[in-house]
Amino acid sequence: MKRRTYVTLSILGLIAGSIGLYSEALVAPALAGHELMGREIAKGKALYDENCAACHGANLEGQKNWQTRDENGVAPAPPHDETGHTWHHDNQLLFDYTKLGGKLLLESRGIADFKSGMPGFQDVLSDEDIWDTLGYIRSTWPKRVQEVQDARNPPHE
Incomplete structure (x- = not known):
């Protein structure tokens, strides 16, 4: 049983690694605890x-x-308030998308030819700046939306 579990986990690890889920050189790991709580909201807003x-x-x-792609296949920038889909995603994906931009992030996950208008901010914002910005965005959502988005994140110790 242990060998079977080990083999299965090894295969899953290889598959995940091959599609770029563990592109550690590209993205910073999530911070301990809930990444978007306790952020500098005023700094994030600025x-x-x-x-x-x-x-x-x-x-x-x-x-x-924002839900309709233009003639080049690029969707306009979505809202980050509760009417958009930002809160539908987990914290790490939001961080990675902001840091790398849409095209590079999806390429790192094995999805080629994705057209995105979202630039990467890795040369503009520090990791802490990105987390503070996302913390500000989260702070504007109603409590029920925050709770739903919180549930999309893996539990932290």
């Missing part, structure tokens, strides 16, 4: 205003027709 609001809106409202 960073959002400076780096994100031009596309995602000053009020996190996103661009018009």
